[in-house]
Amino acid sequence: MTEKEALQAALAGEHAAMYGVGVAGGKLSGARFAQATASFGEHRRRRDQLADLLADDGETPVAAEPAYDLPQPVTGTASAVALVLLIERRLSVVYADLVEAAEKEPVRALAIQALIATSRAQLTWGGTAQAFPGQS
């Protein structure tokens, strides 16, 4: 995988994450809703950073899909929390791929920080500590 391919994959992942966290947030309330709102903002921030890196390199950033298939219906708090945890786990793998594929220092720096952030976020959504978060 090239750096550009890994950047586009990460951007596609963030587009999907925003969609999924938005859907999950609709089923959450109180502290969980606040966490989902913060998570949405974090994914949007990283989406913009990734799009900027691609644009700076003369690439056209991949666009978001109109809608995404969810792995399971989101019907309440439990399935909403499980969806966000899945999103953060998959994004950890995507960012670990980007760390490995990165050629430029700013790309690698962003990928490392995003890998750490998505790994920490897993704990918020019921995940447990792993030996190597992001291992595919």
Add this chain to the structure above:
Amino acid sequence: MAGSATLLTGCEDEKDHSGTPGATEGPDGPTPPPPSTDPVVVAALTTAATQVAQLSLRYSQVLQAYPKLRAQLAAGVKNHATQFAKLKEVGGFEPPQPGKLPAVPGTAAAALADLAGREQKLSVSHATAAAKVSGEAARWLAMLAAAESQLAATLTVGGKKKAAS
């Protein structure tokens, strides 16, 4: 829900990308890639492995002093053992013995806070080391930093609740 794309398309494991990065398929299953010979990479991995061994030793000391913390420290003990084995495999070296550690803090809560602080410091150190190398070595070091960040958070949140009980 009818959608046009699977959530997080591109994140699915692909046959040629799953398992150990850089591994190849042998007759008895995946064969790990040969250890790096780049001195910068070897030095980074050796340092990381030594630091992980040192932290494992600290966990053992804390467990010996405060056996009631066993459940809270279980993930750290297990994960650091896995990490040490993997770093040795990737780097293809035998890291030096860890140095002597200072005395364990006088209370279980202080010992947990000490461990959480050590995890966080190592996370920063390994993230910095990951940024200085590339490819597979960068990935292993970044994943190590992420794991340490998780443990720092777990020990901080769980520790405050349980060490007081």
